[in-house]
Amino acid sequence: MRNFLMIIVTVAVVLSACEKDISVDPQQGEASLVVEGRFESNQYPQVVLTRSLSYFTKVDPAALVNSFVHNAQVIVSDSSRSMTLKEAIVQIPGIGAVFAYIPDTTRPSAVFKGKTGSRYTLKITADNKSYESVTTIPLHAFHLDSIWSQRVKIKDDTLKARLWARITDAATPGNYARYFTRRNREPFLAGANSTFDDQVVNGTTFEIPLDAGIDKIKRVDPETYGYFNGGDTVTVKFCNVDKATFSFWRALDFAYNSNGNPFASPTKIIGNVPGALGYWGGYAVAYKRIIIRK
Incomplete structure (x- = not known):
């Protein structure tokens, strides 16, 4: 989609070059919270929080490291229990070390693993804003x-x-x-x-x-x-x-x-974390x- 937009801009400039100069002034929107949270059966949850990058940002290791959101409050709960996730550096296969929010497994009584057929609520507080989402680990249909x-x-x-x-x-x-x-x-x-x-x-x-x-x-x-x-x-x-x-x-x-x-038709990515x-x-x-x- 980025390549397609640049083609449109280039064509517009070429077609109108004989008439007048064109100045493109893209608007820089406010960065959004990006949530990648997963909860697998028989495993602990893991939530990675980053900030979205602007359209023209040069994507390099420094930009990716700076995009991580630190010091957020992240809570996962089921119908009767809640656990607060802590920020840690974890290794994700194929990606490497990232900052993620995971349970504190040194306190076994305060954490729990995912179970099929259960619903789980994720609550996030970051940058003075709150977000909430619900997912289900379904049965093996x-x-x-x-x-x-x-x-x-x-x-x-x-x-x-x-x-x-x-x-x-x-x-x-x-x-x-x-x-x-x-x-x-x-x-x-x-x-x-x-x-x-x-x-x-x-x-x-x-x-x-x-x-x-x-x-x-x-x-x-x-x-x-x-x-x-x-x-x-x-x-x-x-x-x-x-x-x-x-x-x-x-x-x-x-x-x-x-x-x-x-x-190709434009693609709208529909997440399930309102506001993020x-x-x-x-x-x-x-x-x-x-x-x-x-």
Whole structure:
């Protein structure tokens, strides 16, 4: 979308250069709080808070470090308990060290892990403003029954393989999922299209391909995208999510896949933290592993 806007500005300048000078004065809006909060089943919650960067900000390590929000009050609660998260430096696989708000596990009686079928409220106070969001760690309405690989020949490479999954959906409609894959000891990564729902497959058992996850910061080879290599140990992290989490990531996947396409429809990223950008999402997680045969 940024590239598309710059094309429009350039064309406008060229077409009107013979008539008059054009001065573009972009307005700098106030930075917004950006929330990336997740609560997985059988895990502790983690919340990363940053401030949005202006459109023309040069994105470099210094700008990213300065965007973190410190000294916020972050509280997660269920129907009967609350825990205050503390700021700490944590290692996120594939990203590195970041500032995040996590439970103080040195006080076991004051913390709790996520459970399927439960609702969790996130309350944030930062820069004299308050924010609140609710998510659910849903039940395993989508069940990952099995996974297997199928050999695919790409040019002269006969070691490529496509991963497939058989999934059973509960009869109740309105189920949503997101998945990640890990190759060997690499971090879990989502594919270019990492979400799906049960609008078409409600109450059925179906089979779908699972693309290999990608690092979306790096350039992707379209000829080999989605495939694994012979000998890879692949772990699938399959997550049931609620509708808000699904909608957020589906929109981001669409924006990523449309990047650089001037004919793509504008994408509106819909978060679930009123007054802020981002999301607070619950994940009901299940894992399966396979070794791709050579």
